[in-house]
Amino acid sequence: MTGILIYAEANGPEIHPISFELLGKARELAEKLGLEVWSVALGCRISDKASELIYHGADRVYIYDDERLRDLNVVAYKNVLVELVRETKPEIFLLGATPWGRSLAPRVAAALDTGLTADCIDLQVSENGKLIQIRPAFTGNILAHIETVSKPVMATIRYRVMKKLPRDVNRRGEIIVRRLEEIDCDGIKCLGKVSERGISLADAEIVVAGGRGLKKKEDLKMLEELANLIGGVVGASRPLVEEGWISKDHQVGFSGNVVKPKLYIACGISGSPQHLAGMRDSNIIIAINTDPSAPIFRHADYGVVADLYDFMPKLINYLKERTGKTA
Ligand SMILES: Cc1cc2nc3c(=O)[nH]c(=O)nc-3n(C[C@H](O)[C@H](O)[C@H](O)COP(=O)(O)OP(=O)(O)OC[C@H]3O[C@@H](n4cnc5c(N)ncnc54)[C@H](O)[C@@H]3O)c2cc1C
Incomplete structure (x- = not known):
C-alpha cells in the first residue's frame, strides 16, 4: 500500500506543531483514499520524537537522526527527502508552509520533476478520488481549487489552518531508523547563524x-x-x-x-x-x-x-x- 508522506519539521530537538496538524489532515485524507500515513523527520537528537508522530496519526515514521543534520542545510535536506520519495513513492507529499518548508518544498519538487501547490489552506478529495488543493488566489479574492497531475502530489500547508488529532498513546506504528553514509550538500557549508532570536x-x-x-x-x-x-x-x-x-x-x-x-x-x-x-x-x-x-x-x-x-x-x-x- 502506498501512502501520504508528511515532512515533520524539526529545528533542534523539537518537532514543529505544524507537523501534527498535517498528520491530522493526512489521516482524514488517508481514510478516504485508502492510503497509509507516513512521516519523515530529519535532524539531530530527534529519534525519541518518532513515537509522537505515531501518537498523532502516522502509521510509519522514517527517522534520519544525524549530527551532520544539526544545521538546516537546505541542499542536504532536499537530497535526503528526494531519495526517500524516489524509494517509497508516496502518492502525496505534504510540508508545512513555514519559512523552512517554503524553502525546502520547491527544491524537492523541482528535483522530482513534479508540481507544487504552495500555501494551501485546505485539502479535499473530489468525487473521482483526486486530491484537491485549495489556496487563496488573486490576493485572496478567490479560492483556487487545484488538481495536480504529476506524482507525488506536493503541497505546502499554512500553519494553524488544519486541526491536529488528540494525542493517542495507544496508537501503534512502524519506526524506520535510517543511517546516512554520506551527506551530499553540493558544496554548501553553514558558517553560522546570524541570529538565534526570532519571534513566533x-x-x-x-x-x-x-x-x-x-x-x-x-x-x-x-x-x-x-x-x-x-x-x-x-x-x-x-x-x-x-x-x-x-x-x-x-x-x-x-x-x-x-x-x-x-x-x-x-x-x-x-x-x-x-x-x-x-x-x-x-x-x-x-x-x-x-x-x-x-x-x-x-x-x-x-x-x-x-x-x-x-x-x-x-x-x-x-x-x-x-x-x-x-x-
Ligand atoms: C498580493 C498582495 C498581498 C498583500 N499581503 C498583505 C499582507 O499579508 N498583510 C497586509 O497587511 N497587507 C497586505 N497587502 C497590502 C494590503 O492590500 C493593504 O495595502 C495593507 O494591508 C494596508 O495596510 P494598512 O492598513 O497599514 O494601511 P492603510 O490601508 O493605509 O490604513 C491606515 C489606517 O490608519 C488609520 N490612521 C491614520 N492615522 C491614524 C492615527 N494617527 N491614529 C489611528 N489611526 C490612524 C487610517 O484611518 C487608516 O484606516 C497585500 C497586497 C497585495 C496586492
Missing part, C-alpha cells in the same frame, strides 16, 4: 499590530511597550515591512503570517482583505483608528475611534499604574 507570531496569544497610521519607524516602540506590558508580540501590516521598519517575521496577512491570538490589537490598520486574511480568526479584536468607517471596525469586537498618538500613551500609562510594571 503565529503562536502568540496577544498581538499588538501597527499599520500605516504610524508616522515613523520609531513609533513602533509605543507598540512594543504595550506588547511588553501585556505579554504580547508586535505585528505589522505589509506597508511597514515594505518600508523596512520591521522584519517580515512580523507581517500579518495574506502574504505574511496567519495569527489566531486570544487578543489582537490593530493600531492604525484599515482592515484590507489581505490583512484580514491573516487575523480575522483572532478571538478578540480591538481596533484603534481615527476613521470610523475603516473596514477593520466591521470585524472588531471593540472599536476605539481615536488618534493612536493620543490613545496609546494613555492606555500604556493606565496599565503601568494598574500593574506596577514599567514595561
